[in-house]
Amino acid sequence: xxxxxxxxxxxxxxxxxxxxxxxxxxxxxxxxxxxxxxxxxxxxxxxxxxxxxxxxxxxxxxxxxxxxxxxxxxxxxxxxxxxxxxxxxxxxxxxxxxxxxxxxxxxxxxxxxxxxxxxxxxxxxxxxxxxxxxxxxxxxxxxxxxxxxxxxxxxxxxxxxxxxxxxxxxxxxxxxxxxxxxxxxxxxxxxxxxxxxxxxxxxxxxxxxxxxxxxxxxxxxxxxxxxxxxxxxxxxxxxxxxxxxxxxxxxxxxxxxxxxxxxxxxxxxxxxxxxxxxxxxxxxxxxxxxxxxxxxxxxxxxxxxxxxxxxxxxxxxxxxxxxx
Numbered sequence: 672x673x674x675x676x677x678x679x680x681x682x683x684x685x686x687x688x689x690x691x692x693x694x695x696x697x698x699x700x701x702x703x704x705x706x707x708x709x710x711x712x713x714x715x716x717x718x719x720x721x722x723x724x725x726x727x728x729x730x731x732x733x734x735x736x737x738x739x740x741x742x743x744x745x746x747x748x749x750x751x752x753x754x755x756x757x758x759x760x761x762x763x764x765x766x767x768x769x770x771x772x773x774x775x776x777x778x779x780x781x782x783x784x785x786x787x788x789x790x791x792x793x794x795x796x797x798x799x800x801x802x803x804x805x806x807x808x809x810x811x812x813x814x815x816x817x818x819x820x821x822x823x824x825x826x827x828x829x830x831x832x833x834x835x836x837x838x839x840x841x842x843x844x845x846x847x848x849x850x851x852x853x854x855x856x857x858x859x860x861x862x863x864x865x866x867x868x869x870x871x872x873x874x875x876x877x878x879x880x881x882x883x884x885x886x887x888x889x890x891x892x893x894x895x896x897x898x899x900x901x902x903x904x905x906x907x908x909x910x911x912x913x914x915x916x917x918x919x920x921x922x923x924x925x926x927x928x929x930x931x932x933x934x935x936x937x938x939x940x941x942x943x944x945x946x947x948x949x950x951x952x953x954x955x956x957x958x959x960x961x962x963x964x965x966x967x968x969x970x971x972x973x974x975x976x977x978x979x980x981x982x983x984x985x986x987x988x989x990x991x992x993x994x995x
Contacts, residue, residue: 678708679717682729690726716802733802734884736782736912744916749778750809750926751919757781759801761788764864764878767808771866771874779810782915789880798882798898800889805881805911809922812874813930817867820875821987822934822972824849824863827877829940830922831859835881837921838914841904844946847965847974847991851881852946855993856899858882879918883909938968951994952976954986961986962994 681694694705709719709727716733738756745751753776760766760783767781783806786799799806813823828845835843835851835858843851843858851859862878885900901909929937942948953962954976963978973985 678705679712682712682719682727685728688720688722688725688728690724693726714801733784734908734911735784735802736915741912741915744912745919746916747778747919747923750923751778751780751916752776753779755779755781757783759783759785759787762786763789763806763808764862764876767810767876767878768864768866771810771876775810777810777812780807780919781809782807798891798894799880800885803885803889804883804900805879805915805918807879807915809877809879810874811877811926813872815872817865817870817872818971819934820863820865820872821848822929822937823875823877824861825941825968825972826925826929826937827861827863827879827922829937829944830925831861831879831881831918832944833940834914834917834921835859835901838917839901839905839909841901845941845944846993847945847947847968848972848988853899853904857897858899858901858904881914883911883914934970934972938972942967947974947991947993953992953994954989955992956986956989961989965991 678694678698681689681697691702691705695702698705713719717729718731720728720730736756738754741756742754755766755770757766763781763783763786767779770779770781785801786806789799789806811823825848828849828851832843832845832851835841841853843853846852849861850857859879859881863875864878865875866873882898882900884902887903890898925937947965948967950965951963952965953960961976961978961984963976966975966977966983969975969985973987976984976986978984
């Protein structure tokens with residue numbers, strides 16, 4: 672048995688404080704080693720009360736995902752029908768890609784308690800601490816040309832936004848093309864990556880990162896004031912499994928609508944949830960900055976910008992900054 676597990680057993684079995692000296696004796700390790708193991712458990716989401724001359728006591732345990740229970744909660748037919756739950760991984764995107772290459776069916780869902788190299792757009796790292804969020808990637812196999820895949824990013828955003836509002840009551844909104852915001856602060860990012868052959872999609876991986884139960888002091892300094900979590904906004908912890916199941920249900924409903932009626936119904940739902948439309952925006956694109964009013968989506972999912980000269984410009988990708 673690993674030392675961390677034995678230490679955890681000791682602390683979970685204890686009704687009161689357990690001294691560092693006693694832990695050290697029972698594990699036959701140094702006090703420094705005990706302290707290091709305590710810190711590892713803290714990183715895994717355990718919270719401790721530490722009192723001089725008394726020792727350590729567990730105050731709260733992390734709310735970890737249970738594969739059997741989550742499978743029972745997911746009511747969708749295809750989305751989430753196959754689950755892979757990991758403790759720590761570099762990236763659920765890479766795990767899902769590997770499964771897709773091996774022939775994993777549409778709806779296969781990979782979830783991790785922690786990502787050490789979570790991916791955001793444009794190669795940015797996505798902050799994914801252990802047991803605090805929903806870090807997951809969904810395998811899709813849409814039968815469509817590659818140039819339609821940006822529409823699936825917007826569809827994913829609608830599914831997540833509807834699920835967040837339904838489960839938590841937090842009134843998140845959609846920022847084009849792939850973020851969910853609450854009062855201007857980010858709670859979710861979406862990354863869609865595709866593999867194609869002859870300009871036709873072989874598979875897509877829809878990566879979803881939701882900051883569910885992070886506390887303010889969990890965020891690194893560079894994200895303070897930029898990111899927020901559902902727990903912070905709702906004022907209470909979020910049931911992650913309930914939210915995952917609802918995202919899968921909303922996604923499946925919208926995906927069927929998309930396949931049956933095309934992009935327009937999804938575009939209308941996206942526009943109704945948007946915090947971008949009707950706002951003055953500045954967008955950094957590959958061709959340089961564009962500034963103007965965000966008017967709506969075009970048929971491809973591009974954002975229509977009306978410049979000060981009255982010109983309508985479709986923007987297919989770029990970083991959007993909302994102007995005050």
